[in-house]
Each structure stands twice: as C-alpha cells, then as structure tokens.
Amino acid sequence: MTKLIIGGLFCIVFVMHIVFSKIDYKKGCYYTKPLLMPLLGIYYILSVAEVNKLIVIALVFGFMGDVFLMWPQGKNNFMIGLGAFLLGHLCYVLLFLQGISFVKDVPVWFYFIIIIYASIGITVMKKLTVYLGDMKVPTYIYMATILLMSFSSLARILVMDMSIAFTLPFIGSLLFLCSDAMLGFYTFKGKFKNGEIYIMLTYVLAQAFIVGGYLY
Known part of the structure; x- marks a missing residue:
C-alpha cells in the first residue's frame, strides 16, 4: 500500500511539474522538481527485495543536479549540477556493466552501433561547440x-534477452541522450519554445525507465 501511495505521489508531482512549467509558474516548479528523484528512489527501495546501491546513489546525484540547476546563474551552481549528473551517469555505467563479462563472439552489428554513437556525439558537439566558450572541455x-x-x-543485450529488464533501461538511456542534448542547446545556444517541458519530460521518464527495468 505504501509503495502505491509513493508511486501515485511521484506521478502527481511529475504532472504538476509539467503543468507548472507550461504555465511558467516558477515557484511551483521549485517545489515539485526536488521531490521527483527522492520519490522515485523511495518507490524503488520499497519495490525490490534487494536494493542496488548504484541506483540509489545515481538518483541522489540526480536530485543534487536538479537542485543546483534550478539556479544555474548562481556562481558555480551550473558546474556543480553538471558534475552531479555526470557522477550519476557513471553510477549507471557501473550498474549496466554489472554481470557483463567481455564475450569473445561479439556480433558484427555491435561494432556498427559504436560508429552510430560516435557519430551522434560528434554531430551534437559540432553544432554546440561554437556556443560553449570556456565550457568546451567539461561539455x-x-x-x-x-x-x-x-x-x-x-x-547488456550480449548477456540477456530482449526482455523488459533490458528494454526499459535502454530506452531510458536514449531518453537521457535526448534530454541532455536539448539541455545543452537550451543552455548554450538559446531557449526554445516549451524547452523546459521537453527536457524535464525526457529526463524524468529516462530515470523512471531505468529504475523500472530493475524492478523485474
């Protein structure tokens, strides 16, 4: 019952945050945004028999990043927020690599995926570089x-089936790519219509999908 209440609260706060962002009610956003990752973390802890500490730590860093990026104009706030999210992503890297041994027979298509990822990174950075200034290296x-x-x-697909446990975290990782790419353009190139909504929508769903995959 407690788990359902926490899950319900998470959904309600998420919807409220999106609505507040749409109507540009900043004060409401300041109340809802910091609640999202703690609620998701509590829901995860209540839903599993054995808690994976990497997920909890990643969500803590997500919470820290959310808080500091609410005031990105403050001295060092943006860098601290960016650093918190970076540490959160490193936690997810370690999480995803758990249980993966380097297999000898790697399918050919897997190497093509590496090229696709590299191409995405190069394309995004080419479009952003001119706007980064002294933030080039951190970015x-x-x-x-x-x-x-x-x-x-x-x-993870090399050692597991195309199950929900694989699919949800992978979709979550792609949503993270979309969210952070949009955040980069929104921060450095300039704001665009409904940018905060798109960024938060993909970000929160990314976190929820990754956590959701580890409930199975």
Whole structure:
C-alpha cells in the first residue's frame, strides 16, 4: 500500500511539474522538481527485495543536479549540477556493466552501433561547440560520459534477452541522450519554445525507465 501511495505521489508531482512549467509558474516548479528523484528512489527501495546501491546513489546525484540547476546563474551552481549528473551517469555505467563479462563472439552489428554513437556525439558537439566558450572541455567530457552510459546499457543485450529488464533501461538511456542534448542547446545556444517541458519530460521518464527495468 505504501509503495502505491509513493508511486501515485511521484506521478502527481511529475504532472504538476509539467503543468507548472507550461504555465511558467516558477515557484511551483521549485517545489515539485526536488521531490521527483527522492520519490522515485523511495518507490524503488520499497519495490525490490534487494536494493542496488548504484541506483540509489545515481538518483541522489540526480536530485543534487536538479537542485543546483534550478539556479544555474548562481556562481558555480551550473558546474556543480553538471558534475552531479555526470557522477550519476557513471553510477549507471557501473550498474549496466554489472554481470557483463567481455564475450569473445561479439556480433558484427555491435561494432556498427559504436560508429552510430560516435557519430551522434560528434554531430551534437559540432553544432554546440561554437556556443560553449570556456565550457568546451567539461561539455565534451559530459557528452562522452552519457554516450558511454547509453552504450553500456545496450551492451547488456550480449548477456540477456530482449526482455523488459533490458528494454526499459535502454530506452531510458536514449531518453537521457535526448534530454541532455536539448539541455545543452537550451543552455548554450538559446531557449526554445516549451524547452523546459521537453527536457524535464525526457529526463524524468529516462530515470523512471531505468529504475523500472530493475524492478523485474
């Protein structure tokens, strides 16, 4: 019963946040945004017999990133928020690589996927570089990390079936790529219509999908 209540609260707060973003009610967003990752974390802890600490730590870093990026104009806030999300992605890299041993017979198509990931990263960074200024190196490191996170999620297919346990985290990793790419353009190139909504929608769903995959 408690798990259902927490899950319901998470959904309600998520919807409220999206609505507040749509009507540009900043105060409401400041109340709802910091609640999302803690509620998701509590729901995960209540839903599993054995808690994976990497998921909990990743959500804690997500919470920290959410809080600091609410005031990105503050001194060092953006860098701290970016660093928190980067550490969260590294936690997910370690999570996805758990149980994966380097197999000898890697299918050919897997190498083509590496090229696709590299192409995505290069394309995004080419479009962003001109706007980054002195943030080039941190952004390059962050982009490489999130690409590694998504690729690590895909690598699980080498040792498991196309089940919900694989599919949800992989979709979540792709949503993370979309969310962070949009955040990069929104922050450095300039705001675009409904940008905050699209960024938060893909970000929260990314976290929820990754966590959801580890409930099975």
